[in-house]
Amino acid sequence: MSFVWQKEFETGIKSIDDQHKILVSMIDELETAVVEKKSDEFLEVILSKMIKYVAKHFSHEEKTFIFTKYSDADNHMREHEKLKQQVLDFHTKVQAKTANVDQTILDFLKTWLTEHIMKTDKKYIAHFNSKNVQ
Numbered sequence: 001m002s003f004v005w006q007k008e009f010e011t012g013i014k015s016i017d018d019q020h021k022i023l024v025s026m027i028d029e030l031e032t033a034v035v036e037k038k039s040d041e042f043l044e045v046i047l048s049k050m051i052k053y054v055a056k057h058f059s060h061e062e063k064t065f066i067f068t069k070y071s072d073a074d075n076h077m078r079e080h081e082k083l084k085q086q087v088l089d090f091h092t093k094v095q096a097k098t099a100n101v102d103q104t105i106l107d108f109l110k111t112w113l114t115e116h117i118m119k120t121d122k123k124y125i126a127h128f129n130s131k132n133v134q
């Protein structure tokens with residue numbers, strides 16, 4: 001099992017595609033570590049790194065929404081907020097050792113990212129292109 005970049009994920013906007021590629025590779029790195037049964041401490045470090053990068057990416061999109069006055073910003077940001085809260089709650093449980101990084105959370109992350117890119121991120125392509133976002 002691995003999570004790899006797919007052509008269908010492409011938005012054609014370089015900064016976005018570059019960051020999405022990094023997110024895909026971070027989830028894949030986490031999955032590889034789970035499959036290889038790395039220590040809980042090791043998994044927690046990769047999870048933290050991924051959560052930080054998720055926040056950075058969301059912030060990049062959201063700053064661009066505000067800067068370009070994107071009309072669907074509120075709905076989009078609500079999806080980001082919900083996911084951020086879910087991963088932060090999960091991270092807290094992992095740190096308290098009441099949850100483990102396992103295939104269930106990985107499947108959730110993979111499905112979430114795929115659907116968010118395909119259904120929600122793709123909606124801003126025309127708007128970003130019209131504002132020359134790269």
Ligand SMILES: [Fe+2]
Pocket residue numbers: 020057061117121
């Ligand atoms: Fe995105």
Ligand SMILES: [Fe+2]
Pocket residue numbers: 058061076080116120121
């Ligand atoms: Fe997004």
